[in-house]
Amino acid sequence: YxxxxxxxxxxxxxxxxYKPESSPGSRQIQLWHxxxxxxxxxxxxxxxxxQGDYGEFVIKDPDEVARLWGARKxxxxxxxxxLSRALRYYYNKRILHKTKGxxxxxxxxxxxxxxxNYPFIDMGSxxxxxxxxxxxxxxGTHFRFPPSTPSEVLSSTEELRSPGMFSSVGRRMARGSVxxxxxxxxxxxxxxxxxxxxxxxxxxxxAFRSLLPPRMxxxxxxxxxxxxxxxxLPRPAPRVHPEPLSPFPISPLPGSGGLLAPTxxxxxxxxxxxxxxxxxSPSMSSPMLGSHFSFNPEDMxxxxxxxxxSVYNYHLSPRAFLHYPxxxxxxxxxxxxxxxxxxxxxxxxxxxxxxxxxxxxxGGEEGHQHPSPxxxxxxxxxxxxxxxxxxxxxxxxxxxxxxQSSSFTGSxxxxxxxxxRGPPNIKVEPISDIxxxxxxxxxxxxxxxxxxxxxxxxxxxxxxxxxxxxPATPPxxxxxxxxxxxxxxxxxxxxxxxSKDQKMEADGxxxxxxxxxxxxxxxxxxxxxxxxxxxxxxxxxxxAQLSLENSGC
DNA sequence: GTCGGAAATA
DNA sequence: TATTTCCGAC
Numbered sequence: 001y002x003x004x005x006x007x008x009x010x011x012x013x014x015x016x017x018y019k020p021e022s023s024p025g026s027r028q029i030q031l032w033h034x035x036x037x038x039x040x041x042x043x044x045x046x047x048x049x050x051q052g053d054y055g056e057f058v059i060k061d062p063d064e065v066a067r068l069w070g071a072r073k074x075x076x077x078x079x080x081x082x083l084s085r086a087l088r089y090y091y092n093k094r095i096l097h098k099t100k101g102x103x104x105x106x107x108x109x110x111x112x113x114x115x116x117n118y119p120f121i122d123m124g125s126x127x128x129x130x131x132x133x134x135x136x137x138x139x140g141t142h143f144r145f146p147p148s149t150p151s152e153v154l155s156s157t158e159e160l161r162s163p164g165m166f167s168s169v170g171r172r173m174a175r176g177s178v179x180x181x182x183x184x185x186x187x188x189x190x191x192x193x194x195x196x197x198x199x200x201x202x203x204x205x206x207a208f209r210s211l212l213p214p215r216m217x218x219x220x221x222x223x224x225x226x227x228x229x230x231x232x233l234p235r236p237a238p239r240v241h242p243e244p245l246s247p248f249p250i251s252p253l254p255g256s257g258g259l260l261a262p263t264x265x266x267x268x269x270x271x272x273x274x275x276x277x278x279x280x281s282p283s284m285s286s287p288m289l290g291s292h293f294s295f296n297p298e299d300m301x302x303x304x305x306x307x308x309x310s311v312y313n314y315h316l317s318p319r320a321f322l323h324y325p326x327x328x329x330x331x332x333x334x335x336x337x338x339x340x341x342x343x344x345x346x347x348x349x350x351x352x353x354x355x356x357x358x359x360x361x362x363g364g365e366e367g368h369q370h371p372s373p374x375x376x377x378x379x380x381x382x383x384x385x386x387x388x389x390x391x392x393x394x395x396x397x398x399x400x401x402x403x404q405s406s407s408f409t410g411s412x413x414x415x416x417x418x419x420x421r422g423p424p425n426i427k428v429e430p431i432s433d434i435x436x437x438x439x440x441x442x443x444x445x446x447x448x449x450x451x452x453x454x455x456x457x458x459x460x461x462x463x464x465x466x467x468x469x470x471p472a473t474p475p476x477x478x479x480x481x482x483x484x485x486x487x488x489x490x491x492x493x494x495x496x497x498x499s500k501d502q503k504m505e506a507d508g509x510x511x512x513x514x515x516x517x518x519x520x521x522x523x524x525x526x527x528x529x530x531x532x533x534x535x536x537x538x539x540x541x542x543x544a545q546l547s548l549e550n551s552g553c
Numbered sequence: 554g555t556c557g558g559a560a561a562t563a
Numbered sequence: 564t565a566t567t568t569c570c571g572a573c
Binding site: 028030031073075077078081082083085086089 | 565566567568569570
């Protein structure tokens with residue numbers, strides 16, 4: 001799958017990230033996205049709401065949730081039994097786990113998942129928000145799902161147009177987003193009903209508010225995630241009004257940033273280099289988002305605090321913190337000369353750690369030349385199931401480490417291994433540790449572990465922020481590729497690294513994905529300009545297509 | 554209520 | 564691939 005809108009910006013992301021399915025606003029919304037969507041809307045608080053611990057939510061009205069889900073998926077026969085089965089599948093993926101002893105209560109493994117991808121997500125909009133919910137968890141990588149579908153784009157567009165406003169119409173639409181069959185076929189009636197009920201529930205403010213984490217000052221949040229790498233640079237003031245319609249306050253859509261105002265994006269224009277490395281998606285740089293991450297001390301401070309809190313909340317081991325400082329924004333080794341300078345600015349916020357980053361301090365990669373404390377690394381695409389299986393077998397046979405790496409850390413380890421694999425095995429923490437730390441509430445860790453070891457890596461870790469998983473002792477590995485990476489263009493480097501990994505991992509699919517990435521990267525540079533220009537047209541196109549997509553069930 | 558295997562589905 | 568569907572077990 002390729003992002004039709006902007007090939008340049010997503011070079012660094014794993015293939016899966018670009019799949020429409022991974023995109024919150026996409027037509028093929030995934031259940032967890034949907035749940036998140038409901039959770040952040042006040043209208044549905046009677047049906048499902050955050051409760052208890054950070055990331056924990058209760059389905060107050062299972063039937064209703066099922067109905068909504070069924071409506072969204074155009075599965076009128078949906079019921080809680082089925083929905084819950086789908087939820088249970090998330091256990092293995094580590095997207096969620098069950099809170100034992102509490103009926104209809106589940107908990108997101110935000111640390112690995114949502115936070116990273118949706119740093120802005122509202123964990124408890126207001127009431128009942130788990131204090132523990134780390135508002136800015138990972139901050140991570142700024143990774144955002146690229147807008148894959150026109151619908152997403154549309155939503156983003158709408159956000160711009162009517163930010164924060166909830167007219168009845170708006171609400172309806174919002175609702176529609178939640179449970180919309182798109183073409184309004186059979187499920188509409190239900191939707192309508194719900195809408196009516198919901199309408200009164202929350203005003204615009206609420207919706208708005210809900211976007212922000214309860215404890216995080218808006219300012220800090222926005223800033224934190226802002227895309228302006230340079231503190232000194234002017235930040236686009238525009239603050240985005242998160243749209244209630246979209247599940248995520250800031251949609252990752254390129255549409256928002258890349259499409260709408262690509263040129264404006266600070267990241268792009270101002271810091272070409274960094275943006276390559278650390279700005280995975282256009283959204284980050286998008287001005288409209290207004291949420292640009294800045295690395296200035298204040299922001300960093302906020303960010304760190306938030307993150308720290310979240311870590312503690314998760315019962316993560318302090319080790320996690322150790323890595324923060326190490327996180328570095330990946331400096332794209334762009335052949336470009338400017339890069340170094342830009343790199344400095346980015347101190348990374350303690351970013352997130354997320355999948356895209358690596359924790360290696362020394363990473364040798366690049367960034368290190370600079371004092372900048374943070375480094376980012378790109379995470380390789382998650383292994384596919386095929387790979388998993390294959391990998392497991394391979395791993396078992398080929399390397400001891402592989403098993404662990406594959407299973408457990410997907411992100412962190414993978415990253416390490418792939419990107420900076422000096423030493424072939426980078427392993428780090430035993431899975432058990434990790435899990436215990438991560439899954440604070442998980443009841444069946446043991447079970448999880450077993451299963452997860454295999455599955456986990458692939459899927460669960462996909463979302464996992466590296467930081468959390470970061471091994472206490474990151475492999476210091478080989479920061480630099482044998483070939484004197486520094487001089488080598490980013491593209492080549494990645495390619496080489498990946499190639500290496502591939503060889504080691506022998507992964508067919510993955511390879512392809514990686515190759516694509518590589519290409520994307522390459523293209524990126526070449527096309528970047530074009531893409532920006534293209535963006536507007538793309539947007540239009542996307543919008544136009546929206547109608548088509550909406551017709552579906 | 555919850556779990557998870559198995560097969561079907563798109 | 565991500566559920567959806569069905570269902571037996573605890």
